[in-house]
Every structure is written in C-alpha cells, then in structure tokens.
Amino acid sequence: MVGRPDGPRDPIAGPDIPQAPFPLKLRGPVIKGFGRGSRELGIPTANIPLSGLSIGGHDDLESGIYYGWCTLDHSTISSSTTSTTVPSATDDTSTPLKSSNHAVADLEYPTPHATDDASSGNTVYPTVLSIGYNPYYKNTQRSIEIHILANFPRDFYGATLSLIILGFIRPEYDYVNVDALVEDIRTDIRVAQRSLEREAYREWRADVWLRREASAEWVKRKGEQVGQTDGVGKSQME
Ligand SMILES: Cc1cc2nc3c(=O)[nH]c(=O)nc-3n(C[C@H](O)[C@H](O)[C@H](O)COP(=O)(O)O)c2cc1C
Numbered sequence: 001m002v003g004r005p006d007g008p009r010d011p012i013a014g015p016d017i018p019q020a021p022f023p024l025k026l027r028g029p030v031i032k033g034f035g036r037g038s039r040e041l042g043i044p045t046a047n048i049p050l051s052g053l054s055i056g057g058h059d060d061l062e063s064g065i066y067y068g069w070c071t072l073d074h075s076t077i078s079s080s081t082t083s084t085t086v087p088s089a090t091d092d093t094s095t096p097l098k099s100s101n102h103a104v105a106d107l108e109y110p111t112p113h114a115t116d117d118a119s120s121g122n123t124v125y126p127t128v129l130s131i132g133y134n135p136y137y138k139n140t141q142r143s144i145e146i147h148i149l150a151n152f153p154r155d156f157y158g159a160t161l162s163l164i165i166l167g168f169i170r171p172e173y174d175y176v177n178v179d180a181l182v183e184d185i186r187t188d189i190r191v192a193q194r195s196l197e198r199e200a201y202r203e204w205r206a207d208v209w210l211r212r213e214a215s216a217e218w219v220k221r222k223g224e225q226v227g228q229t230d231g232v233g234k235s236q237m238e
C-alpha cells in the first residue's frame with residue numbers, strides 16, 4: 001500500500017457534473033466499527049455494513065475516499081439498538097464511548113438542508129466517506145466509514161443511513177503517524193464541502209432515495225426478508 005504522495009491537494013474533486021459510476025446509492029443501519037474514529041482520531045465515522053454496497057451491485061467499487069449526501073432515519077434506533085442487538089464489527093461489547101469530534105471541532109459545517117420538516121428525517125447532510133481497508137490500521141476487512149459534516153449531540157447507532165455518493169476524492173493511503181492521517185481527513189472534509197456546493201451536485205439533495213419514505217420501505221422489506229430476530233442489518237464482518 002502506498003504512502004501519501006507529497007505535494008498540495010486539489011481544492012475540488014471531480015468534474016462539474018457527476019459522471020459514471022456516480023451517483024451510487026447505498027443504505028444500511030449504523031453499526032459499531034473499531035471505536036477509533038472518536039477515540040484516536042477525534043473524527044467520528046458512522047459505519048454501515050458492507051452489504052450496503054450490494055444494493056446497487058457496487059460490491060467491486062474501488063477503495064478510496066468519496067463524498068456525497070446522506071440522511072438519517074432515527075426511527076429504527078429504538079427497535080434495534082440495545083447493547084445486545086446492535087450488529088458489531090468487533091468483539092467489543094462494551095458501551096460505546098460518547099462521540100467526540102475534537103479534531104474537527106474548529107471546522108465550520110454548513111447548516112443542514114431540510115428537504116422537508118427536519119423532524120421527519122429528511123435533513124440532508126454533506127458527507128465524506130472512506131471505503132476500504134484503512135491501510136494505516138491494516139484492517140483485513142473492508143469497511144464503509146462515513147463522516148457526516150454536522151455536529152450531533154449523541155451517537156445514533158441503529159439509525160438507518162441513506163447515502164448518495166457523487167464523487168471520488170483520492171485513494172486510501174498509509175501514513176507516517178496519526179496526525180498526518182487526521183490532517184488529510186480534514187482536507188478531505190473541505191474538499192467534499194466545496195465539491196458538493198456545485199449546482200449539479202447540490203440538486204441530488206432532493207433525490208427520493210434520501211427521503212424517509214424510501215428508507216422506511218427498505219426497512220420494512222428487509223424485516224420481511226430476514227424475520228424479526230435479525231434486526232435491520234448484518235454485521236460488516238460477515
Ligand atoms: C474522509 C476519510 C478519509 C480517510 N482516509 C484514510 C486513509 O487514507 N487511510 C486510512 O488508513 N484510513 C483512512 N480513513 C479511515 C480512518 O482510519 C477510520 O475512519 C478510523 O480508523 C476509524 O475507524 P472506526 O470507525 O472503525 O473506528 C479515512 C476516514 C475518513 C472519514
């Protein structure tokens with residue numbers, strides 16, 4: 001795996017209009033990751049199961065850092081987030097630490113866009129995400145890790161996260177230390193923010209995929225498929 005190349009980063013990623021394979025539409029329940037995002041990096045990332053990529057047949061999507069829009073449906077939290085039922089990517093069954101975002105606390109996040117009434121689950125957030133093996137940590141399993149450009153008062157494990165990926169920023173790299181990784185993620189956040197401000201990217205916030213009705217329908221169908229015992233998702237380690 002390559003280390004990060006020297007030199008300045010581009011301020012914007014991707015063409016003025018999203019091009020194939022984008023948009024990519026993913027959905028899944030927020031599950032536990034390795035607990036490093038908040039604790040070690042100060043940048044929380046919401047993980048969804050790898051099976052989220054299968055929805056559009058994107059299992060072989062290139063690993064790397066992407067940006068897009070997402071929504072959260074909090075209504076699935078109460079039914080699927082006790083300490084025993086949240087699917088976990090680790091063997092760690094301890095209560096997750098309260099999220100901490102100290103490495104990005106100074107970044108100004110835009111006011112989220114409400115396509116509808118915010119309490120109805122249709123608040124659309126800009127996101128930057130990593131799909132891959134986190135070479136700095138040498139993971140053996142691929143994971144989908146989504147940092148939402150917003151400040152949340154508490155964790156939302158079990159929420160259903162719907163995502164539209166619109167662009168690719170860079171491949172994953174290994175780093176000399178954690179500060180170098182954090183610095184690049186901070187740049188990714190700014191790149192994502194600027195890239196999404198373009199009109200042809202902004203208009204995707206209104207897509208039906210991000211609406212609560214679409215996620216509710218998906219949760220219902222998934223429940224019918226797997227039965228009541230399995231909850232709404234699988235662990236990403238499966
Ligand atoms: C925008 C973004 C870029 C990232 N880039 C890299 C990278 O280049 N190399 C890497 O090893 N990990 C990268 N990561 C992944 C972090 O290492 C990962 O989020 C962290 O290990 C937390 O994992 P956890 O949520 O499973 O605890 C990136 C994460 C984000 C959100």
Ligand SMILES: Nc1ncnc2c1ncn2[C@@H]1O[C@H](COP(=O)(O)OP(=O)(O)O)[C@@H](O)[C@H]1O
Nearest residue numbers: 032033034035037038044045046099148155156
């Ligand atoms: N801005 C944010 N973006 C993503 N997740 C957030 C954010 N703020 C709080 N969270 C919460 O923090 C959790 C991620 O914290 P993290 O330390 O990375 O743990 P994990 O390894 O379990 O993913 C998410 O699952 C979510 O519940």
